[in-house]
Amino acid sequence: MENLKGKIALVTGGNSGIGYATAAELKAQGAEVIITGRRKEAIEKAAAELGVTGLLADQGKVSDIEELAAQVGLRYGKIDILFINAGVLEMTLIENATExxxxxxxxxxxKGAYFTLSRFIPLLNDGASVVFLSSNTAGMSAANSSMYSSSKAALNSIMKTAAIELAPSKIRVNSVSPGPIQTEILNKAGYTEEQLTQIHHWMIDRIPLKKIGQPGDIGKMVAYFSGEAANFITGAEIIMDGGMSLKQ
Structure with missing residues (x-):
């Protein structure tokens, strides 16, 4: 079903994982999709596989964000869907934290997500949809997660403020907060195979549905938020974690 036909969508961090799956879903529903990433080879490969436009940009650099907005503005004028997905993970005890x-x-x-929204607001069509990728950890208190959890809690706060500020333009702003999703983010965090296996079992034990989510699950929710069926939803956080947060 081409529910998003005629819409232009931008997905940050779209070369892998949730971003990649969401770009595929948005395209399948008829949108013209742009993905971004900070590794040239990875973004070019993903864009070719998906049949979308790939642009090089590091969400951790405001100068890159501003250059990205300028490129998108020149090429497309306005966009209808903004999925602010790019993110990184660092796990450490507070006492061992480094600057x-x-x-x-x-x-x-x-900071990167905040300024992505900030710099793209002038490019959002009236009635556009903005979706932040947050995390169920934003509302949880697990050891070693202080940096990541607080960064995601901050996103949810931004989301609600932006929903108020952008409402006069009928722009809706929401967030999706996944639990464990089958992506490469934990592999990139430097864990050993044994540690990854232990983490996997630990997560499954705490998820009532007894399974890890798939990137495509999140893609479908982002597409839903971006379509007509969600035109009265703004300032909402949807937790998608198989019931994990219910057991905390």
Missing amino acids: NAFDNVIGVNF
């Missing part, structure tokens, strides 16, 4: 790790997580997940 570099803190700056990396907050710089991409919070």
